Amino acid sequence: MKFYLSARKVPALTPYRATQRAVIIQMAARAMPLPRRYLTNTLKLVVLIALFWQLVSVEGWGLRIVALLAAGLLYPLLLHPLTLNLARPYLDEAVKAYEAQQREQATTDSD
16 A cells, blocks of 8 residues: 555546645545544644644744744645545545536536
């Protein structure tokens, strides 16, 4: 099983733009069964706790503020791969739902 760090590398998502990929991944994440969603959120929480636990040990307020800003900017880079890889089995289903949603929207826009 391959671990993807970026949605651009997932073969099912390569034809889509970045915003479309994000929507499809969100749809796939919502399609996950509840235990898998709990696992995803628990893993994210563990990563965040470890990150902020390390930030507590930073000496000085200036460095602590810089570290918090860096952590805030790196937050998506750390947690997005978790969601992407745990939602990957549901991506094909989400792509079909996204395509159907786009066709429906195009039909209503043309009327």
